[in-house]
Every structure is written in C-alpha cells, then in structure tokens.
Amino acid sequence: MNNSDLADFLVRRDDPRTFRWQWDKQLPPLPEGEIEVAAEKFALTANNITYARLGDSGRYWDFFPQADGWGSVPVWGYGHVIASRHEEIAVGERIYGYFPMSSHLRLAPEKVTARRFLDGAGHRRELPSTYNEYSRVTEPETERENPHLVLRPLFSLSFFLADWLQQQRAFGAEQILISSASSKTALGLGFMLTGADRPAGEVIGLTAPANQSFVESTGLYDTVLCYSDLDTVRRRPSVYVDISGNQGSRAAVHRHLGDDLRHSCRVGFTHWDAASPNLHEQEPDLPGPPPTLFFAPDHILARRRAWGAERLAETVRDHSARFYRHAARWLEIQSSHGPEAVEQVYREVLEGRARVDQANVLYW
Template identity: 45%
Template sequence: MKTVLVDQSDITRARVTEAPNDPLGPGAARVRLESFALTVNNVTYAATGDVLKYWAFFPSGVEGQGIVPVWGTGVVSESLCDDLPEGTRLYGYFPMAESAILAPEKVAEGVFLDRAAHRAELAAVYNTYSVVRGTPRHEDHLRALLQPLLATSYLLFDWLMDNDWFGAEQIIVGSASSKTGLGLCKFLTEPKDRPYRIVGLTSAGNRAFVEGLGACDSVLDYDEIATLERVPSVYVDMAGNAEVKARLHTHLGDALRHSAAVGTSHWDKFAPPQDLPGPKPQFFFAPSQVAKRREEWGPGRIEAQITAAWKRIAADADTWLDIVTHDGMDSAPALWADLAAGRTSPRDGHVVRP
C-alpha cells in the first residue's frame, strides 16, 4: 500500500512510502480509495496537526513523519463487518493513502462511525462515513472538494448569525479567494435584510477572481487594509497571516467587535498570539458549533442544513471551479508542495485518483 508521509518539521516536504497491507482485525473493513481532494484545507490540517490533533487520526508510526487526513470516496475491498459488505462505497475522512482500515459501527441507515480506539477522543464529525450509491465521478469530486470546506463556511455563517453578527456593520473575510472564504461570502449574501457589508480581503493576484464571484460588497488587497472603514466590524481570518492580522487590528482598534481565527492558508506567516489592539483573536472550531446545534435542535437538523447549504453553493460550481485530476499516489507529493507553497490557482480543485 502506498502512503504519503509529510515532514512534520517542514510541511512543504512529502514523500511516498510503500508497505504491505495490514491484516484485518475482528469486525474491521478495508476501504480502497477511489479519489480524494487535496486543498489548502489539508495544508491547514498539517500546520495545526499537533495543536488540533489532526496527526492523531491516522498514525504513521514514523518519527517526525505524519499522514495528513483527506476527504474522499472509497470502496470496501475486504470486510469482516456484517453491516458493511464488500463493494460498498463510502464517503468520508481517510488517510492520504491507497487504502484505510476502519472499525465501522452502523449508527443509522447508510451511516457508520469508526470506533477505532485511538479515534475515540477525537472530534466525532471526522469519524463519520456515509454510504454513496450510484454517484457519478464528477459528483464524488465536487463532494470531496466542497462539502468539508463549505460545511465550515456555513457553520461560520450560522455562528455569526447565532451571535447577532456581533453588532457588526461590516464583516471582513480574509483570504476570500479560498473556498471556505468564498463560501462564507456567498452565505453572508443570503439574508434579505442583512445589517452588514461584506468585505473580501485577498492578494492582488486573486482580486479579479474574488470580484468575479459577486459575493462581496467590496474587495481589497491586503495592502489596502488602511482604507477599511472604522465602523463596528468582525474579522474572519482564513489565512493566519500574523502581519495582516496585526495591521487590521491596529487600524480598526476598538471598532473591531470580534476577531475569529479559522484557517492557516498562509501557514508560513503564522505566529503565536500577540497583544493586539481590539479583541483577542479567538479560534473557531466548526465541530463545536455542530455540537451546540445538535444539543439545541436534536440530531440530524444541523446536518441537513449543512447538506442543503453546500449543495446551494456547489450548484453553480462549474462557473468558478475547474476540477483538475491527478492519477496515482506518486502524483501527490508534487501537488502537495504546490499547495503548501501557495502556487495553485483559486479556480482549481485538485483531486487525486490513487
């Protein structure tokens, strides 16, 4: 089995390693991956792998080398689980590898949880696998590329709404060209009587792309932060660029009502929390909002809203997303290096077919 290992001390470096398939234990199932997405979101998993335990989902057993989780579709190629026969196709959270071993437990029709002991204390949303039937490959690719990212976008939107937008007159979305960023911008346009303006922050090279989405009231380069209006504001930071955050906090000061840290697409410019003017940045962890809504609304409702939401945004994905496929695990390290170094286009959605 081929697996991609990422250097935990320099996450731009990745290599393919090969090892025999481990035998299945009682009740286990082996899933052979058909395809998986690679996005900047996966780079964020690596950049925050120790703090948020992303390295713990699929232990590599190699000191200093980690296996990055990916979202994708696979088929059960071997099974000792009565509820999950061979040939079943699953969508979910897998290692960047040709196959994975799960300890599946059926929890609802078409839904399984991985009950592996080492995953028991990890976020349950990542341990859930859904049966997929008869979906075309294009739909599989869109799901892997967009569902995890747009789910986070929607949960951010739901959380902001849940907090009455923190009284903001403008919501500033950093790294608005990222798929999570553009998804949030699009969801923020949906309320008919929204009390806020949507401002997208992006690099000069991606400005035309963000403007073309039509989801922001205005789009600014990072160099234009000083032109932001000093009105009650929320900053949603997808990039994790410490210098950009410091300039924005310094400019807005007490006008900034909340500063949310979501991603680290600019992971190489990340820095530990600093003493900044305005509110202290707080990390947004999407599974926490899922857990809150499950407790308030009961099981299933927030999941249904997330599914409907990401499909709304994905409906016109062909106008702003180009799916680029890569064949074989040996193609993954070079693609990973490009993603980690920020050398990919925001229009491109990369899918690896092992």
C-alpha cells in the same frame, strides 16, 4: 494503482515541506469487526494544509498516527471495501469520509445505520466525532462527486461559521472583513453572509492583487480590497474573520480598526508560512479583542443537539446545493492520477501556486 499496492504519503510533522512515500508495508490480519477500504480518490486543498499546520495543537495527526516524527495529512475522499469482518458492512460497498493520504484504510465500524457509521477505533474515540463519521454511498459514481469532494468540507466550515456569526448577531458589527478571500472557505462564507439574513451591512473580502479580479468576478462580497488598501476601510464596528492565518495581515487589521474591532476570529492557515501553528498563542500587543479560534466541530455538535441530526443534514444539504451551483460558474476541477500527481499537487497547494479558479481531485 491496484488494490494490493500499499502506499502512504507521509510528511514531517514539524515541516510539511518534507515528505516521503512508504511502500508495501506489512499489515497484520484483519481483526474481527473491522473492514479494509481501498481509497479511490480525494480532494487536496489549502484546508488540508491547515490540518497539517495544526497537526499537533489541533490533534489532526492523531487520526492516522505514524511513527518517528512523520504524519499522514487527513483528506476527504471516497473508497470501497475490499475486505470485511463486520457483519453489517459488505465487500464492494463505497464510503465517503476522512482518509489518510494512503491507498488503504482500516476502520472499526460502530453505530452502523443504513446511511452512515462511526469509526470506533480506540485511538479515535477521544477525537471529534465529526471526523469519525463515514457515509455509506448507495449510488454509482456520478459527475457530482468531485465537486462534492472539493467543496463539502470547505463549505461545511463556511456554513457553520456563518451560522455562528448569525447567532452572535455579528457582535454588533456593521462590517465583516474576511482574509484570503479567494479561498473556497472564504467564498463559501461570503455566499452565506451576503444572503437574505446577512448579520452585518457590508462583507469585505481581502485578497492579493493577483487574485482581485477573480474574487470580484464571483460576486460573493460587497467589496473586494487588496491587503495594501486596508487603510481605506471605514472605522466602524467590525468583525475580522482570519482565514489566511497571516500574522502580519492580522496585526494590520487590529491596528487599523483598534477598538472598533468587536471580534477577531481565527479560522484557517492558507498563508501557512506566515502563521503560527499554535492555536492558543496570545498576541498581547494587538489592539482590540484577542484573536479567538473558531473550532467548527464544537458548533456542529451544538447545532446537532439543538436541531437534530436529520434537520441539520437537510439544512446543510440545501445550502450546499445552492453554493455548488454558484461555484460551477467560476470553479474548474482538475482530475489527476497516481503518486507523481499527488506529489505535484501537494507542492502546488503547499507553496500557494494552485490557481484560485481551480481545484484538484486525485485518484489513486
């Protein structure tokens, strides 16, 4: 796709199964202080479906607003500056950060440093700053970029969730159950929780029968069980980390563990079609503690205040590098090009047909 070709992949805000392309929209002249970025490539995973599923309650639609009930699903990607009216950002620079599923993006950089800047666009000022930060890429494209694209956003969530569970001493639990154990976020969480500083004695991955062998092969959980084997889980102090969002599975865990469940944590929506998009929905009939949302940006900001930005970045980088090396054993990254590939991969991920041992990077 050429730099001059404008394309937006839009989905219905109330039904992510309905989508369309918007081509060659007219853009006003570039305002003073802004830059225009041509998107190069982005990763598309179940995490992005979570963004769409929580688009209204989590305000994910607000980052790249569209009209008439349509939304732009946020993705993590790379791009390069093709026009600049900002004195500190040059044409040709490459950046990494939060993009719409669009060929182009306009940003209003502020708080510019040698390594990063924030988008200061008015509509993003009230949104979590974690998603408004863009890294300035100072080296040419490397083979490390695609694993970084796929795994960084997911492992970031895994890291901060594990760190928070450590802070909470796992609520006194002796075991931690993680749903959607084949997902990249769950695998990253298993990697963190089964390390030397594990907060609980046993980490159990819950998965579908078709994925059990793969999940076991990663070696990232102490025990791997199918959802149908839940009744074999010991009744003892437990934490449930719900990455699937499947209401039926969540209810089964609550019913089985009852008062032994010390905390129930809602994280993701890999099973989006069996989940409620309402983050604050109460489920009063469930035994045990009410499911509570873990919102990573809040914990990231707390850690940044406590550790400082540089120590935080270094710590996440160190753990990420170790996880990436582990993931290279079991994860294959597929590269695809063009709008047809975007549609195909989006359908596969949305419908749960993507292979658990593969991930997708899409090039414009």
